[in-house]
Amino acid sequence: MAPPRTTADLVLRTTEFCRLxxxxxxLATPGDTVDAARALGLVDVTDRADFHDALRxxxxxRAEDLxxxxxxxxxxxxxxxxxxxxxxxxxxxxxxxxxxPLSLDRWxxxxxxxxxEREEAxxxxxxxxxxxxxxxxxxxxxxxxxDVTRVARHIARRLALRRSRRWEPARDGxxxxxxxTLRLSVKTGGELSELAFRKRKVRRTKLVVLAxxxxxxxxxxxxxxQFLFALQHSFARVETFVFSTRLSRITEQLKSRDYAQALxxxxxxxxxxxxxxxIGESLKAFVEGWPRLLDRHTIVIVLSDGWETGDPVVLxxxxxxxxxxxxxxxxxxxxxxxxxxxxxxxxxVVALPHLDVFAPAHDLQSLAQLGRHLAL
Amino acid sequence: MREDIRRIQELMEREGYVTxxxxxxxxxxxxxxxxxxxxxxxxxxxxxxxxxxxxxxLDAELIRLQCYEGLDANTALYExxxxxxxxxxxxxxxxxxxxGQREADIFSESFLLKRPLLQAITHQGRAxxxxxxxxxxxxxxxxxxxxxxxxxxxxxxxxxxxxAKTRPAVVxxxxxxxxxxxxxxxxxxxxxxxxxxxxxxxxxxxSRVPGLSEKxxxxxxxxxQSMRKLKLSxxxxxxxxxxxxxALVALHADTLDAGLVQETLGCFLKDEADLRALSSRxxxxxxxxxxxxx
Numbered sequence: 152m153a154p155p156r157t158t159a160d161l162v163l164r165t166t167e168f169c170r171l172x173x174x175x176x177x178l179a180t181p182g183d184t185v186d187a188a189r190a191l192g193l194v195d196v197t198d199r200a201d202f203h204d205a206l207r208x209x210x211x212x213r214a215e216d217l218x219x220x221x222x223x224x225x226x227x228x229x230x231x232x233x234x235x236x237x238x239x240x241x242x243x244x245x246x247x248x249x250x251x252p253l254s255l256d257r258w259x260x261x262x263x264x265x266x267x268e269r270e271e272a273x274x275x276x277x278x279x280x281x282x283x284x285x286x287x288x289x290x291x292x293x294x295x296x297x298d299v300t301r302v303a304r305h306i307a308r309r310l311a312l313r314r315s316r317r318w319e320p321a322r323d324g325x326x327x328x329x330x331x332t333l334r335l336s337v338k339t340g341g342e343l344s345e346l347a348f349r350k351r352k353v354r355r356t357k358l359v360v361l362a363x364x365x366x367x368x369x370x371x372x373x374x375x376x377q378f379l380f381a382l383q384h385s386f387a388r389v390e391t392f393v394f395s396t397r398l399s400r401i402t403e404q405l406k407s408r409d410y411a412q413a414l415x416x417x418x419x420x421x422x423x424x425x426x427x428x429x430i431g432e433s434l435k436a437f438v439e440g441w442p443r444l445l446d447r448h449t450i451v452i453v454l455s456d457g458w459e460t461g462d463p464v465v466l467x468x469x470x471x472x473x474x475x476x477x478x479x480x481x482x483x484x485x486x487x488x489x490x491x492x493x494x495x496x497x498x499x500v501v502a503l504p505h506l507d508v509f510a511p512a513h514d515l516q517s518l519a520q521l522g523r524h525l526a527l
Numbered sequence: 528m529r530e531d532i533r534r535i536q537e538l539m540e541r542e543g544y545v546t547x548x549x550x551x552x553x554x555x556x557x558x559x560x561x562x563x564x565x566x567x568x569x570x571x572x573x574x575x576x577x578x579x580x581x582x583x584x585l586d587a588e589l590i591r592l593q594c595y596e597g598l599d600a601n602t603a604l605y606e607x608x609x610x611x612x613x614x615x616x617x618x619x620x621x622x623x624x625x626x627g628q629r630e631a632d633i634f635s636e637s638f639l640l641k642r643p644l645l646q647a648i649t650h651q652g653r654a655x656x657x658x659x660x661x662x663x664x665x666x667x668x669x670x671x672x673x674x675x676x677x678x679x680x681x682x683x684x685x686x687x688x689x690x691a692k693t694r695p696a697v698v699x700x701x702x703x704x705x706x707x708x709x710x711x712x713x714x715x716x717x718x719x720x721x722x723x724x725x726x727x728x729x730x731x732x733x734s735r736v737p738g739l740s741e742k743x744x745x746x747x748x749x750x751x752q753s754m755r756k757l758k759l760s761x762x763x764x765x766x767x768x769x770x771x772x773x774a775l776v777a778l779h780a781d782t783l784d785a786g787l788v789q790e791t792l793g794c795f796l797k798d799e800a801d802l803r804a805l806s807s808r809x810x811x812x813x814x815x816x817x818x819x820x821x
Contacts, residue, residue: 180713190556195529204552209560212712214567214703214719308666325601327609342617346609353597387596387663387705403760408703416758 161196162188168227169210175219178212202228215408298515299374300381306522307385310356324348355448356525358382358389359477361437363455364421365395365428371485371513375454378518380405380413390444393421394433398440430459430498431466438472445476450525452481454512459498466498470505481508481524488513531555535584544573544580545723545731553718554581563676563697565712568720570702571764573731577718578657578698585696587653592643594664600671604681606640634685644675647695654695661711662701669711676714723765725752731765736772746783747772751795759801767795785809 165187172179186209194201203224211220320328331347339345360379364372379391383405391402399421407413434453438445445451451473459466474480482502486492488511494503503509508524511517536551554577557564566574582589592603612633619629641649647656658672675681679691699715701707723731728748732739739747751768771794780787789809796802 178709178713182713186560186562189560193529193556193559194532194552198529200548201529201532201552204549205556207549208553208556208716208718211719212565212709212715212717217719323602325599325606343613344610346613355596384706419758 161191165191165206168206168223171223171227172210172220175223177210177216177219177223179210183210299377299518302515302519303378303381304385305519306525307382310358310386310388310525318349319352321348321350324350326350355388356478357444357446357449358386358452358525359392359437359444359449360389360452360454361392361394361398361434363395363428363430363453364393365458367428367456367458368454368485371454375512376414376417377410380410390441392437393417394430394436396427396429396432398433398436400441427460428455428458428498429461430455430457431461431463431469434469434473435465438469445473447476447478449477450479450481451477452483452521454483454485455498456484456486457482457494457496457499457502459496459501463497463501467501467505470502474505474507479507479524480505481510481521482506483510483512483517483521485511485513487511488517529555531559538584539580540734542580542583543734544576545727545734547727550577550718550720553716557698557716558585558696560716561694563699563715564718565699565701565707565715566718566720567701567703569722569762569764571766572720572722573765574700574720575657575659577720578655578659578700581696581698582655585653585655587655587696588650589655589657590643590647590650590695591657591659593659594661594668596663596665598664598668600668602642603644603668603671604642604675605645605683606642607634608638608640612638636686639683639686645681645689647697648675648679648681648689648691650695651692653693656695656697658697658699660702661699662703662705662707666708669708673708673711673714722755722762725749728752728765728768732768732772735769736776738776739772740781743775743781743783744772747775750783750788754795757805759796759798759804761796761798761801763795763797767797771795 166184169179169184169187187206190205190209191202194205196202206224207217207220211217318326318328320331326349328347328349331349332343332345335345335347336343360382362372362375362379368375379401383389383391383402389402390400391405392398392400401417401421404416404420405413407416430453470480484494484499487494487509494500494509510521510524512521532548532551532555535555536546536548539546539551539554553564556562558581564577566577568574578591579589581587615633615638616629619632622629639645643656647654661669661672664672676697679694680688682688699711722728725748728751729744732744732748733741736744748768751763751771755762771791774791774794775783775787778787778791789806792802792805796805
């Protein structure tokens with residue numbers, strides 16, 4: 152078989168196809184178009200499956216884009232190609248949907264450096280959100296969901312691995328540790344035979360989030376879940392729990408790539424959504440059930456309005472114990488965003504003395520400012 | 528199908544890696560276009576094996592960089608062998624040679640500890656560079672990696688710029704514990720490996736665990752396929768199927784029943800909650816249909 156040539160016409164069509172992909176949210180850079188043309192020169196373009204596989208290998212860069220690619224491929228090149236892979240079939244809903252309103256599965260879209268730098272400036276101003284604040288978050292517009300994601304990524308970046316200015320002795324360090332080296336040389340009469348090294352200390356901040364999903368928090372639960380989902384995906388060292396009367400660990404569920412799927416798994420796994428609130432019992436269950444999650448590199452964030460229906464003494468004890476073992480204890484209260492709110496509920500009164508940070512979390516602005524409290 | 532792709536698939540299968548043409552096409556294009564191949568997929572579907580088998584197919588040296596949190600350029604690229612340098616200075620103490628030359632000695636290549644990336648760049652002949660679990664390294668390292676992958680050259684202040692004579696084939700794997708940057712994704716060809724179909728998994732088990740009887744292989748793969756439909760917190764991959772198959776061979780088992788599954792659960796379930804959930808379902812006979820003789 153003579154090697155098939157990529158004809159000018161095919162290149163043109165491929166360019167158009169790349170444009171279509173871009174319109175559907177794929178990266179498909181001009182470089183990709185060039186690669187696609189080169190790739191088609193390398194396979195048998197008369198073979199439908201080769202043609203399809205080659206374009207997919209070059210033009211898809213993340214698993215989330217596979218579905219859009221298959222749809223575009225069908226629409227653009229016609230239906231006669233090989234059946235889509237099992238993954239795509241399984242992950243393609245029967246009813247085609249362009250962008251499910253709940254879906255954050257493109258949360259990572261865009262993401263050039265420039266955009267990231269502008270991030271803070273692009274956050275909606277408080278006045279924009281004033282109207283949203285008291286509004287049910289189920290009608291939160293999609294752009295705002297993207298903003299939630301952006302905030303979460305921003306926070307994740309602040310938390311990401313940072314080198315401290317301090318040094319520590321280390322066997323695998325890059326710089327010689329002169330002080331220690333000289334001390335070691337004493338035993339060999341001043342001969343430098345054994346070298347000691349040092350390296351920069353790494354700050355390994357971890358995050359534990361305990362979110363109240365009881366009835367009184369219903370208004371904010373949706374925003375928080377979006378936020379937690381995005382946070383889980385941007386930052387590897389976060390453990391997430393929800394509670395109302397009982398505590399459930401939802402870290403694994405949030406790891407689902409698709410937000411709708413994560414929600415489905417959550418509603419299957421967590422039984423007491425919007426129930427009463429037993430904050431103390433739940434926090435105590437956390438302290439006792441996951442003692443190893445708390446250490447001096449861990450920041451604990453409690454998201455709750457503090458409407459405690461259980462025993463406030465238990466709450467106080469649980470918080471005291473968390474405060475002792477964690478690096479920082481942050482309580483985010485959505486009600487704090489309201490000017491006339493005073494933290495006088497029994498739960499809040501008991502909690503306040505134990506907190507390092509007590510901050511509002513009713514809108515994006517306040518979530519964005521959370522980053523400030525998270526640098527250890 | 529293009530002959531070259533068929534050949535790649537054949538060669539990979541001959542090396543014991545059961546695959547399909549989409550994978551073969553990606554591997555072929557990556558090596559021909561000279562682009563890194565980014566492989567993503569669930570744990571235990573054979574992402575790392577692609578690089579290993581590619582090295583065997585190309586008859587190339589496999590150089591592996593295992594990523595982890597806190598991995599830095601020194602561990603990945605090069606390091607001076609300080610103790611050796613010191614020793615050399617000592618031995619050279621009474622030499623009459625000028626200082627400049629003696630200095631050049633200890634900063635020559637024989638005092639360089641080559642870490643995987645530099646090994647791949649300086650390797651004579653063909654090499655496959657496997658950058659395993661790149662999602663576990665941090666963003667700064669990703670940026671550094673991008674730089675190395677685009678030029679395949681590094682500058683070492685004391686030695687000068689080292690350039691790759693032959694560019695290694697590069698395979699990156701990610702378990703998606705963290706999203707990789709678009710910049711890195713753009714640089715790579717992308718391959719998503721899904722859990723295999725029953726037919727493919729059967730072929731994998733047969734080829735990798737030859738001691739297993741036909742009947743048992745079919746029972747085991749059918750069972751594993753149904754396992755993946757359950758809501759488990761750690762869904763077992765192909766690696767688990769293979770472990771389990773090997774265990775069954777060691778036990779001289781000839782048919783899969785609830786009792787045997789119960790005894791060997793630990794081969795494919797690695798989470799305590801999953802173990803408990805499945806064992807209670809087994810005890811209730813719920814999964815009996817799965818393991819009925821076929």
